[in-house]
Amino acid sequence: MRLFNRIWSRTASYIILLAFTAFFVVPVIWLLFAPFKTDHNLVFQNPFALGSLGNLFHAAHVMFTFEDYALLNWLKNSAIYSFGGIVIALICSIPAGYGLAHTQFIGRRTLLGVTLFVMIMPATALVLPLFLEANAVHAVGTPLAVILPFSFFPFGVYLAYIFYSSSVPKDLLAAARIDGCNEWDVFRRIALPLARPIIALVTFFAFVANWNNFFLPFVMLPNSTNYPLPIGLQDLLSATPAFNPGQGGQVPIYRPELAIATIVAMAPVMIVFLFAQRSLVSGLLAGATKE
Amino acid sequence: MKSVESSEPSTPLVSTDSLSSPLRRKRKKGVAGYAVVSGYFVLLILFGVAPAIYAITLAFTASGGHFTGLTNFIKTGEDFRFLPAFENVGKYLFIWLASLVVIVLGLALMLHSIARRVSAAFRFIFYLPGALAGAASVLVWLFMLDPTVSPWRLFLGIFGFKNLGQTILPGHLPLIFAIIAFWAGAGGWIVVTYGALNNIPNELIEAAQLDGAGAIQTALRIKLPLIKKWIVFMLILAFAAGTQLFVEPQLVGEASLGLISPTWSPNELAYYFAFQDNNFNYAAAISVDLLVIGLLCAAVLVFRTKLFEVE
Amino acid sequence: MAPVSLEKLTKVYPNGFEAVHEFNLEVADGEFMILVGPSGCGKTTAMRMVAGLEEITSGVLRINGEVMNDVSPRDRDIAMVFQNYALYPHMTVGENIGFALKMKHTPKAEIEKKVRETTEILGLTEWIDRKPGQLSGGQRQRVAMGRAIVREPKVFLMDEPLSNLDAKLRVQMRAEVARIQRRLGVATIYVTHDQVEAMTMGDRVAVMRAGLVLQCDKPQTIYDHPLNLFVAGFMGSPSMNLFEARLSEGSTTLFLGTQRIVLPPTVLTAKPSLAQFANRDVVVGIRPESLAVAGTATGERPEDLIFFEGDVDLVEALGSEILVHFSTDALRVEAEGMYSDDAEGLNAGSITQRGEGVARVSPETQVVIGEHVRLQVNPKRLFFFDPTSGLALTE
Known part of the structure; x- marks a missing residue:
């Protein structure tokens, strides 16, 4: 009886797990298949029927050349904003995490507390205030209005702080001081080289956050040549007849083309996901764990 | 390391050259600390503190700059779009948080009771859509919800949906946004919850089994109580992020041919005030409302759960 | 002139806790001085004041006659072995041992030579290109020793260097540390809570409790003539x-x-x-x-x-x-x-x-x-x- 129960409950859990696997994976697979078909195929064929390479090339050609290579321009913008933000975030957050963990200065605990608060608060809550601020200093519309707010990444500071306070013992730094290091040497020769794993982690999280960010560039960058990909996607959506048959009849962007744009938008993050799987899981846990 | 000729005379280990003392440097206190945090501090002030303060200032003043007290808050609160926006987000949050508790915990517990290898594969698959957060996930789901092309078209057909306009009727939106949020975000929480479950010492679970607890009893009486604070953590963070809903209603709105209000969520309403009405003071007031909600969530997490390390 | 002299050295923490109270001590040339006491007695704090890792609240610290109270650790010409060894995880054994020389801008060839001599003394030559993570506890302990002795400092400070070793290795290393210290003849301050180490290794022992030195003498004298109940109870097992x-x-x-x-x-x-x-x-x-x-x-x-x-x-x-x-x-x-x-x-x-x-x-x-x-x-x-x-x- 017990054995029967166990087999039954085990089977039930696998059925549930497989059902959710379908829920999570089918949209991704469908998306990857869609560009191989024509819009007409998408409607009238089996959703998982294979398309043809010819369709793919056609859709890709249409999408990439659309509005003078707008998609590539958005891709380039996304890259500039994301990496610009990451570079400054790293330059500031790694030393700050070290400082919060291993140096003494007045206001250290306050800074740590404020960092925690800002980190937990959803970044979106500050978007409109940031816009109002940028507007006051006439910075709206410039790439810096996106890059600089991106570079303020308190979660990275917190990750670096946790790393330094839990994985780098104070005695290690004391040993370096006794061995003849000044404070700058201690950071550069000991603390910084040890930060390699945390640099990867901060880069990953900052990249995903920046790349997918919609609201901030949406309010900061009114000009379509400055759009990053997510805003570009919305632009495509509104300007094309893909979902709105009545709208923008002249624009040749249909669902296969839109699928390509979506794939281009998600591909970089997806690639990073595949490669950084391990460290990202540990980072998700490290983000808030004390144990 | 190269080998040195053995004939070479070796210097005695205690030599005198180290006695020539360099300049004695006095210790400097605190300077190093300020130096390493300075860059971050500037960013924090410019892009964390300053915008918040500026928004608060705007929220309490009129366009001329004079102090108006709570007028902006009252005016925006009385706006006919204000309550519906919060109501919309409230419904969405209810569905999203309930699904987090029930489904995420259920899946994590299931994954925790099967072989580690297999569960790792499931976890990765569940987590994968996280790469499509934001605009991309909404676009994918517009395809999924469009009965003409969706791989789920049979399923949508059961509910009688014939075209996208029927699926994304305004009344369906809270559920749809919850599904999108779940699709892109649940995997991450499953990973976190699974990690928390993994932190429970195996002996504890074995002890429970020896005490006669079955799988379900162990899950309910041992595992869940031990990861309670992680559940609270998950709920508060999801709640805080959920109140900020913007990209989803914005994009679905684009596809709805104007059926969906452009002020569906509070953030959209604030955006509307700023960009359509050019009323930055009203926009700031709603931003401050949302900011306060975010701060309250942070405060609860920081002060009540002790999840975060501040020494 | 004593290599190390402590004159009424006192440490009061900002919260008012007095960790060390008017500590007087002279360590002679080549002397192996042991500070022993239960944890929290102030022995480590006293040593860290000598190292310059803790600020001195009051009193005078002299190394080779020079007042060192406000001199930064790197200018005190001391070497320290830490309880957890504090080896640089990203450097090899050789780089760890040679790091202090590198910071002194010693010529490369000379660093290499001194590192080699040191590893030979400690039997580490085989592991010179390994990173600390690939070493056993005993080997790490030796690297920590090597890092201290390559410096040829005026003073060795050792903070419970053997406490992380298992019982057998501890007995073996106890003798080895004592032997190396005698061989180099460098004044040494050694902190431990283990009264066996205190009895067997040191020339003199200072028994501490609650920030005070209760008795400072040769180990046998302390054993035979304890000055008070605490010392009597603490020494001997x-x-x-x-x-x-x-x-x-x-x-x-x-x-x-x-x-x-x-x-x-x-x-x-x-x-x-x-x-x-x-x-x-x-x-x-x-x-x-x-x-x-x-x-x-x-x-x-x-x-x-x-x-x-x-x-x-x-x-x-x-x-x-x-x-x-x-x-x-x-x-x-x-x-x-x-x-x-x-x-x-x-x-x-x-x-x-x-x-x-x-x-x-x-x-x-x-x-x-x-x-x-x-x-x-x-x-x-x-x-x-x-x-x-x-x-x-x-x-």
């Missing part, structure tokens, strides 16, 4: 048996619980101050090895011995000796910090109800649990302490 007793009129008889023990006149001759405790309470101390089961041949004349009785609670046969745990109805005195880590206040000791004691006897002794035994001790080997001040009666 198993600890000295301490019982509350009462002296009779004229201090000729000792009442140990309900037992009445007549003291030979030689006891009072040796310690005339006992006369002041006539009709008063006194604490009696007996080292476990001074006790034997009555009738055991110890080479002493029976008429020189005194006897008392107890019940055997537990017998631990260690092979070379037997530990007999017994109890009497006399009250047992425990010097604070002897077993536990709490070392608050300066009260001499606390008294517990059960009069338990330990005797370390020869392996031929026949005892069984539950037996009522007579124990013998030479009264010359008794220690007496003032129960209020905790001070030993030395004369």
Whole structure:
């Protein structure tokens, strides 16, 4: 009886797990298949029927050349904003995490507390205030209005702080001081080289956050040549007849083309996901764990 | 390391050259600390503190700059779009948080009771859509919800949906946004919850089994109580992020041919005030409302759960 | 000129806690100086003040005659071995050992040569290109030693360097560290909570508690003539048996619980101050090895011995000796910090109800649990302490 129960409950859990696997994976697979078909195929064929390479090339050609290579321009913008933000975030957050963990200065605990608060608060809550601020200093519309707010990444500071306070013992730094290091040497020769794993982690999280960010560039960058990909996607959506048959009849962007744009938008993050799987899981846990 | 000729005379280990003392440097206190945090501090002030303060200032003043007290808050609160926006987000949050508790915990517990290898594969698959957060996930789901092309078209057909306009009727939106949020975000929480479950010492679970607890009893009486604070953590963070809903209603709105209000969520309403009405003071007031909600969530997490390390 | 001299060195933390109180110490050239005490006694803080890792609240620290209070650690010409070794995880063994020389801008060839000599002394040559993560605990400990000795510093500081090793390796390294120190002849301050290390390794030992140095002397002197209850209880393993007793009129008889023990006149001759405790309470101390089961041949004349009785609670046969745990109805005195880590206040000791004691006897002794035994001790080997001040009666 017990054995029967166990087999039954085990089977039930696998059925549930497989059902959710379908829920999570089918949209991704469908998306990857869609560009191989024509819009007409998408409607009238089996959703998982294979398309043809010819369709793919056609859709890709249409999408990439659309509005003078707008998609590539958005891709380039996304890259500039994301990496610009990451570079400054790293330059500031790694030393700050070290400082919060291993140096003494007045206001250290306050800074740590404020960092925690800002980190937990959803970044979106500050978007409109940031816009109002940028507007006051006439910075709206410039790439810096996106890059600089991106570079303020308190979660990275917190990750670096946790790393330094839990994985780098104070005695290690004391040993370096006794061995003849000044404070700058201690950071550069000991603390910084040890930060390699945390640099990867901060880069990953900052990249995903920046790349997918919609609201901030949406309010900061009114000009379509400055759009990053997510805003570009919305632009495509509104300007094309893909979902709105009545709208923008002249624009040749249909669902296969839109699928390509979506794939281009998600591909970089997806690639990073595949490669950084391990460290990202540990980072998700490290983000808030004390144990 | 190269080998040195053995004939070479070796210097005695205690030599005198180290006695020539360099300049004695006095210790400097605190300077190093300020130096390493300075860059971050500037960013924090410019892009964390300053915008918040500026928004608060705007929220309490009129366009001329004079102090108006709570007028902006009252005016925006009385706006006919204000309550519906919060109501919309409230419904969405209810569905999203309930699904987090029930489904995420259920899946994590299931994954925790099967072989580690297999569960790792499931976890990765569940987590994968996280790469499509934001605009991309909404676009994918517009395809999924469009009965003409969706791989789920049979399923949508059961509910009688014939075209996208029927699926994304305004009344369906809270559920749809919850599904999108779940699709892109649940995997991450499953990973976190699974990690928390993994932190429970195996002996504890074995002890429970020896005490006669079955799988379900162990899950309910041992595992869940031990990861309670992680559940609270998950709920508060999801709640805080959920109140900020913007990209989803914005994009679905684009596809709805104007059926969906452009002020569906509070953030959209604030955006509307700023960009359509050019009323930055009203926009700031709603931003401050949302900011306060975010701060309250942070405060609860920081002060009540002790999840975060501040020494 | 002493390599290290501490003059009323005091450390008060911002929260008002005084970790070290007016510590005076001179370490001579080549001397191996041990600071020992329970955790929290201030020994590590004292050492870290010497290293420059803790600020000195007041007092004067001199290294080779120069005042060092405000000099940064890197300019003190000291080397330190940390409890957790503090090896740089991203550097190889060779780089770890050579790092201090590199920071002094020593020419590359010379660094290489000194590192090689050091690794040879320590038997590390094989592992010179490994990273610390690939080494065993004992090897890491050696690298930490190597990093200190390659510097040829004026002073070695060692902070419980052996405490992370397993028991066997610890015994082996104890001898090795002592040997290397003698060979190099560098003044050394060594912090430990292990009284065996304190007894075996040092030229001199400073026993500390609650920020104070209670006694500083040669290890054997401290063992034979502890100045107070705490030192008596702390040094030696198993600890000295301490019982509350009462002296009779004229201090000729000792009442140990309900037992009445007549003291030979030689006891009072040796310690005339006992006369002041006539009709008063006194604490009696007996080292476990001074006790034997009555009738055991110890080479002493029976008429020189005194006897008392107890019940055997537990017998631990260690092979070379037997530990007999017994109890009497006399009250047992425990010097604070002897077993536990709490070392608050300066009260001499606390008294517990059960009069338990330990005797370390020869392996031929026949005892069984539950037996009522007579124990013998030479009264010359008794220690007496003032129960209020905790001070030993030395004369």
